[in-house]
Amino acid sequence: MTPELCTLVTGASSGIGRETALRLSQHGPLLLHGRDVARLEETRVRCQHPERHHLWPHDLADLAGIERSLVQLLAAQGLQVARFVHCAGVLQVGPLRLLDRGAIERTMNVNFLSAVEITRLLVRKKINEKALNGVVFVSSTASQFGAKGFGIYCASKSALDGYMRALAVELAPAVRVNAVLPGAVRTAMTEHMFEDADVLERMQRDYPLGVGEQADIAAAVNFLLSDEARWVTGQQLVVDGGRTVNITG
Numbered sequence: 001m002t003p004e005l006c007t008l009v010t011g012a013s014s015g016i017g018r019e020t021a022l023r024l025s026q027h028g029p030l031l032l033h034g035r036d037v038a039r040l041e042e043t044r045v046r047c048q049h050p051e052r053h054h055l056w057p058h059d060l061a062d063l064a065g066i067e068r069s070l071v072q073l074l075a076a077q078g079l080q081v082a083r084f085v086h087c088a089g090v091l092q093v094g095p096l097r098l099l100d101r102g103a104i105e106r107t108m109n110v111n112f113l114s115a116v117e118i119t120r121l122l123v124r125k126k127i128n129e130k131a132l133n134g135v136v137f138v139s140s141t142a143s144q145f146g147a148k149g150f151g152i153y154c155a156s157k158s159a160l161d162g163y164m165r166a167l168a169v170e171l172a173p174a175v176r177v178n179a180v181l182p183g184a185v186r187t188a189m190t191e192h193m194f195e196d197a198d199v200l201e202r203m204q205r206d207y208p209l210g211v212g213e214q215a216d217i218a219a220a221v222n223f224l225l226s227d228e229a230r231w232v233t234g235q236q237l238v239v240d241g242g243r244t245v246n247i248t249g
């Protein structure tokens with residue numbers, strides 16, 4: 001059986017990951033990852049050509065279980081992953097003194113170490129032949145800056161960016177590896193911020209291009225995976241409406 005080439009999108013059950021999946025679904029089969037099967041199924045039916053996409057439900061906090069789960073699924077469905085978008089993420093915010101080790105571990109596993117584990121598997125010939133050619137990590141502008149209570153989130157995204165650069169060098173020329181660094185966009189993760197009128201007003205003031213949308217991030221991911229970006233690797237593409245270059249007082 002000739003393997004089917006697909007794009008794996010983690011975190012495709014919600015927010016930016018779902019929007020990215022919808023955008024990428026025009027190009028070919030997707031492997032849609034998330035924990036919530038009902039919401040993954042919802043993403044699948046909203047994609048173009050729903051019948052050609054596959055689901056991979058897995059809790060990425062369970063790092064040790066990724067290999068078995070993913071390898072079995074690829075073999076059973078006759079899939080190989082040509083492009084990988086890591087969008088799954090958790091935002092754990094709170095003062096350091098209240099941070100417990102479980103939350104630290106979960107954040108690092110979901111945001112960073114699962115991306116390492118998945119790429120480690122996808123470059124193995126026995127598992128994925130030499131199918132992989134493009135990787136995009138959805139990082140955050142928080143990888144570049146600090147904010148109160150964001151220590152572990154910032155660290156997880158900085159780690160992802162550092163890994164992205166090293167991987168870009170190691171896997172060239174066969175695989176291009178980049179990161180998209182979004183500013184704040186409204187999703188389940190950030191809903192609480194957007195519901196706060198003061199925060200919303202501040203955002204409208206601080207973002208020179210105004211508040212962005214999930215589709216703005218999906219468009220950047222789509223660009224980095226496309227042939228239009230054939231000479232781009234190892235880069236952090238900031239998509240934040242100019243927020244991080246705005247020093248207006």
Ligand SMILES: NC(=O)c1ccc[n+]([C@@H]2O[C@H](COP(=O)([O-])OP(=O)(O)OC[C@H]3O[C@@H](n4cnc5c(N)ncnc54)[C@H](OP(=O)(O)O)[C@@H]3O)[C@@H](O)[C@H]2O)c1
Pocket residue numbers: 010011012013014015016017033034035036037039058059060061086087088089090091110138139140141181182183184185186187188189190
């Ligand atoms: N929204 C923003 O303003 C913003 C800004 C910068 C960066 N980002 C980044 O963008 C990415 C997507 O975030 P979002 O805003 O779209 O958030 P979201 O709507 O909450 O989506 C998060 C996704 O991650 C998945 N996920 C969470 N914990 C998981 C776990 N333990 N195992 C497997 N999957 C898990 C969720 O799957 P289930 O729902 O199925 O559990 C969901 O699909 C994240 O990496 C985030 O850090 C977001």
